[in-house]
Amino acid sequence: MNSWPELDRFLQTDPRDAGCGQAMELLHIYAEIAAADPRGAEQRHPEVAAHLRACGPCAEDLEGCSEPSEPT
Amino acid sequence: MRAAGSPPGRVTDQAPVPDEWVRALSADAVERERATARLHEMVLRVARAEARRRCGQLQICGPELDDLAHQATADAVVAVMAKIGEFRGESRFTTWACKFVIFEVSGKIGRHFSRRPAVPLQAGDWDRLPDRFGLDPARESEWRDLVRALRRAVQEELTEHQRRVFTAIVVDGVPLDVLVAESGSSRNALYKTLFDARRKLRASLVADGYLHQNPVRH
Numbered sequence: 001m002n003s004w005p006e007l008d009r010f011l012q013t014d015p016r017d018a019g020c021g022q023a024m025e026l027l028h029i030y031a032e033i034a035a036a037d038p039r040g041a042e043q044r045h046p047e048v049a050a051h052l053r054a055c056g057p058c059a060e061d062l063e064g065c066s067e068p069s070e071p072t
Numbered sequence: 073m074r075a076a077g078s079p080p081g082r083v084t085d086q087a088p089v090p091d092e093w094v095r096a097l098s099a100d101a102v103e104r105e106r107a108t109a110r111l112h113e114m115v116l117r118v119a120r121a122e123a124r125r126r127c128g129q130l131q132i133c134g135p136e137l138d139d140l141a142h143q144a145t146a147d148a149v150v151a152v153m154a155k156i157g158e159f160r161g162e163s164r165f166t167t168w169a170c171k172f173v174i175f176e177v178s179g180k181i182g183r184h185f186s187r188r189p190a191v192p193l194q195a196g197d198w199d200r201l202p203d204r205f206g207l208d209p210a211r212e213s214e215w216r217d218l219v220r221a222l223r224r225a226v227q228e229e230l231t232e233h234q235r236r237v238f239t240a241i242v243v244d245g246v247p248l249d250v251l252v253a254e255s256g257s258s259r260n261a262l263y264k265t266l267f268d269a270r271r272k273l274r275a276s277l278v279a280d281g282y283l284h285q286n287p288v289r290h
Contacts, residue, residue, distance in 0.1 A: 004215060007205040007222075008283050010242075011274035013267055021260035028163045028171040055263055057178060057248045064122045064174035065167065 014054065018047035023058045031065035093165040097156055111152065111169065116145040118170045122177045129247075130181055140184070144176035151176075182249030198223060198243055218282045225276035226269075234269040237262055 023030075030048050034041035042049040052059045096107035119141040127133055132140070151172045159168055198219070201207075207215045226235055240246045241262075248266075252259050277283045 004205060004207055004218060007207070007218075008274075010205065011270045011277070011283070013271045013274070017267065019260050019267070020258075020263045024171075024175065024260075027174075028167045031171075032163045032167055054267075055248075057259060060126075061171075061174050061178055064118075064125065064177070065171055 014050040016047045016050040017054060018045075018051045020051070020055060020058055023048050023051040023055070024061070027058070027062055027065055031062055034062070035066055091159065091161055091165045093169075094156060094159055097153065108149065108153070112145060112149050114166065115148050115152075115169060115173045116141065119145045119148070119173045119177060122174055126177065126181060130184065132184070140177070140180050144173050144180055148173035148176045178249055179253070182247065182251075182253040185247065185250040186253035200245070201243055204242070204245065218277070221277060221280050221282055222273060225273050225280075229272045229276050230269050234265055234272070237265045238269045238273075241266060 018026075026045060026048050030041050030045055030052075033044060052062055093107065093111070096103055097111065098104070099107065120138065123130070123137050123141045123144070127137055130137065130140075148169070152169045155172075159165060162168075201219060201222075202209070202212075202215065207219075226238060230238060237251070240251050241248060246254075248259060248262060251257075251262055255262070274283060278285050
């Protein structure tokens with residue numbers, strides 16, 4: 001039993017998962033916190049962290065938001 | 073999963089911090105025009121970098137890629153100007169503004185693929201599933217029953233809409249944003265549908281003894 005960890009991981013759901021809507025709303029805030037302190041971002045916004053672990057497109061957007069831009 | 077529209081967490085409850093960008097973009101015509109041009113330039117730089125970063129998925133390059141970056145920039149600048157009153161100073165203005173162009177690039181990539189006839193929507197090719205989940209062909213005798221049980225749960229436990237979304241994304245490997253473009257739905261709505269489907273399917277596989285009640289750790 002459980003010789004298929006990838007499938008098991010995929011089917012797991014985290015009740016804290018914020019969903020794409022809320023994650024997208026907070027992505028700029030999360031990106032800035034995570035750039036300085038990834039664990040701090042997870043602790044501050046566990047619902048966004050849970051979502052980003054499960055949603056490839058939102059995780060990809062976070063990566064884009066994390067690229068350096070003008071420091072203004 | 074938290075209900076859509078529930079109050080988002082905030083970094084701070086302090087009053088919004090005044091930002092030079094907001095002031096300039098809300099100023100009189102000449103100053104606003106200058107600030108908008110500067111915003112466009114900054115957003116275009118991010119759009120180009122993001123399009124280049126994702127060009128492996130896109131399989132386009134050169135002028136077509138640059139055209140996508142320009143379109144994303146134009147739409148993002150319009151969105152930023154429309155929502156500038158919502159900027160609360162919880163991040164740098166540039167990070168907030170760049171988020172819009174990242175979303176535009178994502179959406180345009182989804183639409184780009186949805187226009188390509190090669191996307192096999194609703195093909196339901198279950199033969200590819202073992203490969204997607206790293207199921208070793210040498211151990212097929214062990215997982216054959218699991219795949220059969222999963223397929224049965226998809227048929228019996230899911231609603232028609234959940235089944236359609238699960239099949240497209242998981243079985244056929246259609247990217248979420250492509251399905252968004254194809255269906256006219258939102259990323260949030262499709263993710264929620266898939267989330268509910270995953271929860272039901274796992275419960276079914278646990279009940280049938282194929283998976284442990286306690287999940288494996290991420």
